[in-house]
Amino acid sequence: xxxxxxxxxxxxxxxxxxxxxxxxxxxxxxxxxxxxxxxxxxxxxxxxxxxxxxxxxxxxxxxxxxxxxxxxxxxxxxxxxxxxxxxxxxxxxxxxxxxxxxxxxxxxxxxxxxxxxxxxxxxxxxxxxxxxxxxxxxxxxxxxxxxxxxxxxxxxxxxxxxxxxxxxxxxxxxxxxxxxxxxxxxxxxxxxxxxxxxxxxxxxxxxxxxxxxxxxxxxxxxxxxxxxxxxxxxxxxxxxxxxxxxxxx
Ligand code: NAD
Numbered sequence: 209x210x211x212x213x214x215x216x217x218x219x220x221x222x223x224x225x226x227x228x229x230x231x232x233x234x235x236x237x238x239x240x241x242x243x244x245x246x247x248x249x250x251x252x253x254x255x256x257x258x259x260x261x262x263x264x265x266x267x268x269x270x271x272x273x274x275x276x277x278x279x280x281x282x283x284x285x286x287x288x289x290x291x292x293x294x295x296x297x298x299x300x301x302x303x304x305x306x307x308x309x310x311x312x313x314x315x316x317x318x319x320x321x322x323x324x325x326x327x328x329x330x331x332x333x334x335x336x337x338x339x340x341x342x343x344x345x346x347x348x349x350x351x352x353x354x355x356x357x358x359x360x361x362x363x364x365x366x367x368x369x370x371x372x373x374x375x376x377x378x379x380x381x382x383x384x385x386x387x388x389x390x391x392x393x394x395x396x397x398x399x400x401x402x403x404x405x406x407x408x409x410x411x412x413x414x415x416x417x418x419x420x421x422x423x424x425x426x427x428x429x430x431x432x433x434x435x436x437x438x439x440x441x442x443x444x445x446x447x448x449x450x451x452x453x454x455x456x457x
Contacts, residue, residue, distance in 0.1 A: 209236060210435075211237045211238035214285055216285035217280070219289050225289060225429055225430070226289035229430050233285070236434050238437075240261065241262075241263060263280075268311050268312060273323045282327035284328070286321070286324050286341070288342045298357045317342050321340060329380055337382075341387055344366040344370070346456060348361075350448065384446065385436050386448045436449065
């Protein structure tokens with residue numbers, strides 16, 4: 209029960225890494241608030257674990273975020289997981305693509321942290337700690353890959369945002385870290401594979417770039433999420449934490 213007594217919000221919680229994280233945090237004893245834009249995905253999550261509270265939230269909607277922050281009360285943990293993978297070189301990135309990826313991948317985290325941090329500061333003043341975890345990525349923010357310029361630029365910005373928040377609030381009990389996974393088998397990855405000209409070859413390519421020899425599963429990632437949201441990581445802040453199957457050895 210590494211998260212017993214903690215209230216944790218997870219975004220993008222209906223599928224993939226966010227869903228696995230919501231379930232893992234609940235299994236570790238946290239009171240979990242799972243948010244996503246997918247109402248059906250949240251319903252299936254609530255059916256899988258009725259102890260998890262769910263709420264439909266678009267993390268690009270400031271007013272909705274502020275309303276939720278006012279209603280939900282104070283958090284001990286905030287996992288900003290929502291993000292989108294744009295495919296293409298810089299020559300194929302439109303102004304709209306750029307704006308959308310930065311809005312969903314970076315600006316959403318600015319909004320969420322701005323809305324929830326005041327309550328987290330109050331909690332930290334009482335308990336000594338509160339933890340923010342932002343989903344970055346290994347891909348193209350740490351190590352460059354083809355067709356990931358926009359994705360990498362947005363995820364590198366997440367790391368900068370993370371370090372700034374960590375530096376500003378390190379003396380007030382707030383820790384803020386970024387998670388940088390390698391390639392993880394999730395619905396969005398399956399969509400990218402299916403959209404490739406040769407899906408079999410595309411999957412082989414994703415596996416081949418991970419020296420450990422396979423895709424990550426969500427369960428390879430969630431132990432680190434639980435750790436970074438728990439007090440076990442109490443001396444860890446401002447870090448871009450890699451879990452990448454050896455890509456960056
Ligand atoms: P996924 O597609 O499996 O799940 C994404 C979820 O985000 C969906 O439930 C979707 O409804 C939700 N979502 C989308 N837009 C939203 C919005 N505006 N507001 C709230 N929720 C929204 O995705 P995943 O592969 O688990 O990726 C989750 C995060 O992990 C992303 O930030 C992604 O960039 C990052 N990541 C993924 C991988 C990977 O290989 N899968 C690797 C590194 C980092």
